[in-house]
Amino acid sequence: MSNYHIKNLEEYFQVYRKSVREPENFWQEVAEEHFVWREKWDNVLKWDFSKPEVKWFENAKLNITENCIDRHLLTKGDKTAIIWEPNDPEEDALHISYKELHKKVNKFANVLKENGIEKGDRVCIYLPMIPELAYAVLACARIGAIHSVVFAGFSASALATRTLDADCKMMITADGSFRGSKTIDLKGIVDKALEECPDVKTVLVAKRIKSDIDMKEGRDKWLQPLLDEASDKCEPEIMDAEDPLFILYTSGSTGRPKGMLHTTAGYMVYTAYTFKNIFNYQNDDVYWCTADIGWITGHSYIVYGPLANGATTMMFEGVPTYPDSGRFWEVVEKHKVNQFYTAPTAIRALAKKNLDLVDKYDLSSLKVLGTVGEPINEEAWHWYNDNIGKGKSPIVDTWWQTETGGIMISPIPFATPTKPTFATLPFPGVQPVLMDENGEEIKGNQVDGRLCIKFPWPSMARTIWGNHDRYRDTYFSAFKDKYFTGDGALRDEVGYYRITGRVDDVIIVSGHNLGTAPIEDAINEHPAIAESAVVGFPHEVKGNSLYGFVILKESGEYRNQDNLRKEINQQISDKIGPIAKPDKIQFVEGLPKTRSGKIMRRILRKIASKDTSDLGDTSTLLNPEVVDRIINQR
Numbered sequence: 001m002s003n004y005h006i007k008n009l010e011e012y013f014q015v016y017r018k019s020v021r022e023p024e025n026f027w028q029e030v031a032e033e034h035f036v037w038r039e040k041w042d043n044v045l046k047w048d049f050s051k052p053e054v055k056w057f058e059n060a061k062l063n064i065t066e067n068c069i070d071r072h073l074l075t076k077g078d079k080t081a082i083i084w085e086p087n088d089p090e091e092d093a094l095h096i097s098y099k100e101l102h103k104k105v106n107k108f109a110n111v112l113k114e115n116g117i118e119k120g121d122r123v124c125i126y127l128p129m130i131p132e133l134a135y136a137v138l139a140c141a142r143i144g145a146i147h148s149v150v151f152a153g154f155s156a157s158a159l160a161t162r163t164l165d166a167d168c169k170m171m172i173t174a175d176g177s178f179r180g181s182k183t184i185d186l187k188g189i190v191d192k193a194l195e196e197c198p199d200v201k202t203v204l205v206a207k208r209i210k211s212d213i214d215m216k217e218g219r220d221k222w223l224q225p226l227l228d229e230a231s232d233k234c235e236p237e238i239m240d241a242e243d244p245l246f247i248l249y250t251s252g253s254t255g256r257p258k259g260m261l262h263t264t265a266g267y268m269v270y271t272a273y274t275f276k277n278i279f280n281y282q283n284d285d286v287y288w289c290t291a292d293i294g295w296i297t298g299h300s301y302i303v304y305g306p307l308a309n310g311a312t313t314m315m316f317e318g319v320p321t322y323p324d325s326g327r328f329w330e331v332v333e334k335h336k337v338n339q340f341y342t343a344p345t346a347i348r349a350l351a352k353k354n355l356d357l358v359d360k361y362d363l364s365s366l367k368v369l370g371t372v373g374e375p376i377n378e379e380a381w382h383w384y385n386d387n388i389g390k391g392k393s394p395i396v397d398t399w400w401q402t403e404t405g406g407i408m409i410s411p412i413p414f415a416t417p418t419k420p421t422f423a424t425l426p427f428p429g430v431q432p433v434l435m436d437e438n439g440e441e442i443k444g445n446q447v448d449g450r451l452c453i454k455f456p457w458p459s460m461a462r463t464i465w466g467n468h469d470r471y472r473d474t475y476f477s478a479f480k481d482k483y484f485t486g487d488g489a490l491r492d493e494v495g496y497y498r499i500t501g502r503v504d505d506v507i508i509v510s511g512h513n514l515g516t517a518p519i520e521d522a523i524n525e526h527p528a529i530a531e532s533a534v535v536g537f538p539h540e541v542k543g544n545s546l547y548g549f550v551i552l553k554e555s556g557e558y559r560n561q562d563n564l565r566k567e568i569n570q571q572i573s574d575k576i577g578p579i580a581k582p583d584k585i586q587f588v589e590g591l592p593k594t595r596s597g598k599i600m601r602r603i604l605r606k607i608a609s610k611d612t613s614d615l616g617d618t619s620t621l622l623n624p625e626v627v628d629r630i631i632n633q634r
C-alpha cells in the first residue's frame with residue numbers, strides 16, 4: 001500500500017478491491033508499515049465463524065501503549081496528545097503533551113502494580129471525562145490489565161452487575177463529577193455498588209469536585225498522592241496479539257449486559273487505520289470526538305485510534321447545553337478544531353436553538369464532520385452540513401457497533417460523494433451482505449435486508465466475557481457463517497448502504513443502546529406489576545423514545561397511577577440509569593401475544609407511534625381483543 005490516506009473514489013475502489021481479494025496481504029501491509037512490533041506474526045488471519053474463532057496477527061508481540069505513546073516521543077514529544085476542555089468554560093483547558101502523557105501513564109501503571117494488579121486482571125474504571133480516565137485506560141494497557149470502563153451515568157446496580165461479571169479486583173473512580181450545572185456523587189454510587197462486590201479490594205479515587213467524602217479504611221485510596229510517589233518509568237508489558245485489551249458492556253436481548261471482549265493487535269491496527277482515513281487526519285490537526293470514553297466511540301476514537309496516529313485528540317468534560325447551547329461551537333473556535341465527530345441526537349437538539357448561537361463563532365477551522373450512533377435524519381444532516389460545515393466539510397456518517405470495535409461503513413472524506421442519511425460504502429476489509437428472512441443473501445442493488453458481515457475484520461470482538469456460547473448464539477447463529485449485526489439496511493442503486501435501524505430488541509435512545517429486556521426486568525421487579533413490554537417510538541430529538549406497556553397484578557393496591565409511574569421510573573433509574581426511563585407508561589389489562597406466548601412487539605410499536613391504521617396480520621394472536629382496548633385507552 002503506497003499511502004495511508006485514501007485520496008479519491010478511484011483509489012478507494014482500488015484499495016477496497018485489494019482488501020477483499022487479498023485480505024491477508026492487505027492487512028499485513030497496513031500492520032507492517034505503521035506500527036511497532038516486538039515480534040512479527042506467524043499468521044495474519046485464522047478464522048472459523050462456526051465456532052466462532054478469529055485470530056489476527058497470531059503470535060505477534062506488542063504493547064499498544066508503546067504504539068500510542070512511546071514511539072511518538074522522539075518526533076512529537078512536545079506535541080499535544082490530549083486537549084482537555086473542562087465542564088466550566090471559566091476553568092483552564094489542559095494541553096497534555098506526548099511526553100507528559102508518557103509520564104502520567106507510567107506513573108499510573110506503577111500505582112496499579114503497587115496495588116496488586118497484574119497482567120490479565122480486570123480493573124473497573126468509573127470516571128467522568130477527566131484526564132485520569134485516559135491515563136487509567138492506558139495504564140491498564142501498559143501492564144496488560146484488562147480495563148472495563150463503565151459509563152459514569154450508569155446506576156450503582158448497573159455498575160455492580162458489570163463489576164461482578166468481569167470479576168474486577170479494582171475500581172478507579174472520582175469523588176464526584178460535574179455535568180453542566182449539576183454535580184454527581186460518583187463515590188457514593190461506587191460505595192453502594194461495592195456492597196455487592198466483595199472481590200474489589202482497592203478503590204482509587206481521583207479528586208475532581210473536592211467534596212468531603214467517606215473513604216473506607218483499607219480499601220479506598222486517594223489517587224494523587226500515590227501518583228506523586230510513583231516512578232514515571234514503567235516498561236510496557238509485552239502482550240500477545242490476541243491477549244485481551246478491554247471489556248466493554250453493551251445491552252442485549254436478555255437482562256444481562258454483554259461484556260464484549262476486544263483483543264490487542266487487530267483492534268490497534270484497525271482503529272488506527274480507520275481513524276486516519278475516515279477523518280483524513282493531517283499532522284497538526286486538532287480532532288474532537290464529543291463522545292464519552294465510557295462508550296466504544298470514546299475507546300476507539302478518542303483514545304486508541306487518534307493516539308496511535310500521534311494525533312491531538314480532545315476530551316470534553318461537559319455537555320452541549322452548558323453554559324448554553326453554543327458550547328460546542330465555542331469550543332470549536334477556541335481550540336480551532338479541524339475534525340468534529342458527534343451524535344445525531346446532539347445535532348437535532350442544537351438545531352432547535354437559535355442560529356445566533358452558531359453564527360457568533362468562527363467555525364472556519366472545520367474540515368471534516370462526523371456522526372455516529374444512530375441513523376441521522378435528512379433534516380439534521382442538512383442543518384449540520386449548512387450551518388456547521390458551511391457546505392464545505394464532508395459529513396462522514398459512520399456506522400459501527402461496540403462489537404465491531406471500529407467504523408465499518410462510512411464515506412471517506414473528499415473521496416466518497418456523500419448522500420444524506422447514507423453511511424455509503426464499506427471501509428476496506430469490510431464485506432457487508434444483506435440477508436433475507438430465509439437466510440439467503442440478497443444480491444444486487446436497490447434491495448433491503450438484514451445487515452451481516454461475511455468476512456472477519458481485525459477489530460471485531462472475539463467473545464462475550466465468560467460466555468462464548470452467548471457470543472455464538474447472538475451473532476453467528478441467525479445466518480450461517482456470517483456475523484449478524486442486529487441492524488436492517490438498504491442498498492441503493494449505486495451500492496450505498498443506509499442503516500434503517502435495529503431489527504432486534506435493542507432500542508437506540510439519544511444514541512445510547514438500550515435493551516428492552518433489562519428495562520422490563522427492572523419494571524417487573526416492582527411488587528405491583530405482573531408483566532411489561534417496552535418498545536420504541538420515534539422522537540424528534542432523541543431519535544427514539546421508550547413506551548412501556550404495563551400489566552398490574554390484580555390486588556389493586558395501587559390506585560394512584562401517577563405515583564406508580566414515579567416508582568417505576570425510580571426503579572429503572574436505580575437499576576440501569578435515568579436514560580432508560582420511558583417517556584410514557586400505559587397500564588394495560590393484557591399484552592398482544594402469539595399462540596406460543598411471545599409478545600407481538602410489532603403491534604405495540606405501532607400503537608406507541610399512533611400509527612394504528614394498518615396493524616398487519618393479527619390473526620395469529622392468542623388474544624386479539626386486547627389490541628383495541630390498548631388503543632382505546634392510549
Ligand code: PRX
Binds near residue numbers: 398400
Ligand atoms: O443500530 C446501529 C446504531 O448503533 C448500534 C450500535 O450501538 P453501540 O454498540 O452503542 O455503538 C454505537 C457507536 C459505534 C448499531 O447497531 N448505529 C451506530 N452508528 C450508526 C447507527 N445507525 C445508523 N447510522 C449510524 N451511523
